Amino acid sequence: MANTDVMGRPPSALKQVLGSQLYLGATIAMLLSGIGVSAAAPQIVLYLAREFGTPLPIGGLFYLTSLAAPVAGYLIGSYSDRTGKRLGLFRLCAIAGFLGWAGIAVAWQAWMPFAISALVLGFSGAAASQLFAAIHDDLTRKPTPAAEDIVAIIRMALTAGWVIGPVIGAWLAAEAGIRVMFWGTALCFLAQIIPLGTLNTEAAPAQRAANSASVSTMPSQWSAMTPLLVFTGLYILVYAGEAIKYGFLLLYMEEQLHLGPELRGAVIGIQPLIELIIMPFSVIVARRTGPLWLMAFAAGLAVLANLCFALWPSAVGMFAGQILMGGVWGVFAALGIIVAQRLLPSAVATASAIFMSSTALSSALGGVTGGVGIAAVGLPVVFLFPAAYAALATIGLTIMARRATR
Known part of the structure; x- marks a missing residue:
C-alpha cells in the first residue's frame, strides 16, 4: 500500500x-x-x-x-x-x-x-x-x-x-x-x-x-484490565436500552399510540440511517474533543432518547427518540472498538473480544429489566429504566474522560 x-x-x-x-x-x-x-x-x-x-x-x-x-x-x-x-x-x-x-x-x-x-x-x-x-x-x-x-x-x-x-x-x-x-x-x-x-x-x-x-x-494483575472492564461496563449500561426498546417500542406504538405499520416501520428504520450518516463524522469530531468526551455526550443523548419514548407519547416523540439513538450509536459504533483497544494496547485481541461480546451481557440486562419493568410500571414508563442506565454511563464516561485528559 x-x-x-x-x-x-x-x-x-x-x-x-x-x-x-x-x-x-x-x-x-x-x-x-x-x-x-x-x-x-x-x-x-x-x-x-x-x-x-x-x-x-x-x-x-x-x-x-x-x-x-x-x-x-x-x-x-x-x-x-x-x-x-x-x-x-x-x-x-x-x-x-x-x-x-x-x-x-x-x-x-x-x-x-x-x-x-x-x-x-x-x-x-x-x-x-x-x-x-x-x-x-x-x-x-x-x-x-x-x-x-x-x-x-x-x-x-x-x-x-x-x-x-x-x-x-x-x-x-x-x-x-x-x-x-x-x-x-x-x-x-x-x-x-x-x-x-x-x-x-x-x-x-x-x-x-x-x-x-x-x-x-x-x-x-486485573488492574491492567480495569479501565477496559469499566469502559465495557458503561457501554453495557447504554446498550441495555436497545433490548428494551426492540422488545417493547413496536408494541407501544401499535397498541397505545395506534400508529400504522408504515409509520412504525419508518420510526424503527430511521435510527440505523442516522447512525450511518453520523459514523464518519464521529471520528473527525473525536480528534478534537477526545473519544471519551464524545462518548459521554452520546450517552447523554441516550438519556434524552429514552425520555422521549417515556414522556412524549406521539409519533413525533418516537421519531425524536430514534433520531437521538441514531446519534448515540453513530458515535459508539465508530469509536467503541478503537477506545477498547487503546485501553488494553498490550492485548488488542483480548480487548476487542471483551468489548464486542459485551452486547450479550447488555441484552441480558435489558431483557431482565424490561420484563421486570413492564410488570412493575408498564408502558411507556419502562423506558425510564434505560434512561437511568444511560445517565449512570454518562457520569462514568465523563469521569474517565477527565482522567484521560489529565
Whole structure:
C-alpha cells in the first residue's frame, strides 16, 4: 500500500480500504456478518414457537444463551494475543458460525437450538474481534493518519449489514421458510472467509512477546484490565436500552399510540440511517474533543432518547427518540472498538473480544429489566429504566474522560 499519492499526500481512508485485501476483505466480511446475524435474530423465537411449540416466554430465554459469548471471546482473544494468529482464528470462528446456524436450521428438538447457541455460536462471535485485532496489527506496522477512519469504515459495514439484514431475513422466511433463512445465515458466516482468501497476517514477534507476557500475568494483575472492564461496563449500561426498546417500542406504538405499520416501520428504520450518516463524522469530531468526551455526550443523548419514548407519547416523540439513538450509536459504533483497544494496547485481541461480546451481557440486562419493568410500571414508563442506565454511563464516561485528559 502506498504511503502517499502523486501529490505527496497520504491516500484517503477509502482508497486505503479499497487497495488492501485485508481492509477490503474485512469490510465485506463485516457486511456479511451483519446481514446474517440481523436476519436470524428476530426470527429465532418465532422459529421455536412454530416448529417446536415452545411457549413465548421460554423462547425468549434463547437470547440468554449468548451469555457464553464473553467467555468464549476472552479465551479466543487471550490465545490470539499469545500466538498472534488472528486470521486463522477468524476462519475457525466463522466456520463455527456456519456449523452453529446450520445445526439450528436442521434441529428436530426444542433443546437443540439452545445448546447449539451456548456451545457453538458463542465462539462464532469472536470472528469480528479477530479481524479488528488483525487490522490493528497492520495499522501498527504501517502507521497512517487515516487509521481511525479505516476502522470506522470497516465498522460501518457491520452497521450496514444490520440495516438490510432484517429485511432480507423477513422476506426469505416468508418466501422459503425460517429453516431456509437460517441456512442463509449459516452461508453468510461461511462466506466471510472468501474475501480474505488465504491471507495470513500475524502480530510482529516483538508484539507477540509483549502480548504473551501481558496475558500470562493478567489473572493476577486485573488492574491492567480495569479501565477496559469499566469502559465495557458503561457501554453495557447504554446498550441495555436497545433490548428494551426492540422488545417493547413496536408494541407501544401499535397498541397505545395506534400508529400504522408504515409509520412504525419508518420510526424503527430511521435510527440505523442516522447512525450511518453520523459514523464518519464521529471520528473527525473525536480528534478534537477526545473519544471519551464524545462518548459521554452520546450517552447523554441516550438519556434524552429514552425520555422521549417515556414522556412524549406521539409519533413525533418516537421519531425524536430514534433520531437521538441514531446519534448515540453513530458515535459508539465508530469509536467503541478503537477506545477498547487503546485501553488494553498490550492485548488488542483480548480487548476487542471483551468489548464486542459485551452486547450479550447488555441484552441480558435489558431483557431482565424490561420484563421486570413492564410488570412493575408498564408502558411507556419502562423506558425510564434505560434512561437511568444511560445517565449512570454518562457520569462514568465523563469521569474517565477527565482522567484521560489529565
